[in-house]
Amino acid sequence: MIALFAADATVPDIITFGVGALLALAGAAGVVVSKNPVHAALSLVATLFGIAVLFIEQEAHFLAAVQVIVYAGAIVVLFLFVIMLLGVDRAEDNAKPDVFKAWRPFVVVMSLAVGGLVLALAKWDWEATGQKSVGGASSGARSNVDKLAESIFQQYLLPFEATSLLLVIAVVAAVILARRPNFEDELLEDSGEGTQVEVGSTGGVVQ
């Protein structure tokens, strides 16, 4: 295990990596194992925090902040919101026979094989070209945010603008997908007189 680390690795580095890795792996195991979707989402937060720690350890400070704000903040909250909205925050129904039970050994073997392949590539072939700093140096005196901003807003400006288009499309798609087709009709039918009063009062405000 010690051979995994470089010879000049300091003890604080190893401890930081260990804490982050433990957090990430425990969270990942929790996502897969926990029966309750809410617990799975909270385990996912642990993984995301662990990865944020590893980002900081590797001097990707901006990405660590974004990881916590966007992933642990927005995306997990979105997951939890949908879980609560749909009312699936109960254990999965395991009474039904699991048709995938026979597949599970195959799944484990294939996952281990792919993982081993990735590990082997990481061990022996990780420097495909060996060219350094093709897209600009990440080390140096200036701050990480400074260099990342320069990279995104100069070299990768067109992809950046394309992502804004992508986000607009995603928002419109989400609205169209999640909207009930005849929502307004249902509202009128369900609430009856209450709706009429509401319409009347709204009209009053407008006037």
Next chain:
Amino acid sequence: MSLGPTPYLVLAAALFSIGGIGVMVRRNVLVMFMCVELMLNAVNLTFVTFARTLDDIAGQALVFFVLVVAAAEVVVGLGIIVSIYRHRLGATADDLNALEG
């Protein structure tokens, strides 16, 4: 900062494998989706590791783009899941066989 890339890549491979196993063995669509997020994060960790190892900020820029695309993907995916649940209650992945031949 002096840790080599190997421990990070080993961890990323482990996280990716766990996420992959989760997608394959879980039946709840939401949890499967979370496992996909797990795999995305493993890849992000690999990107940052190579950005440091090869001293190249483009790796971190790419993680930024992966984050944006992941956010868009989550929004659309959860929209699809919401509409699936709305049309047929209690849908696990096994029950979604409307396209089966």
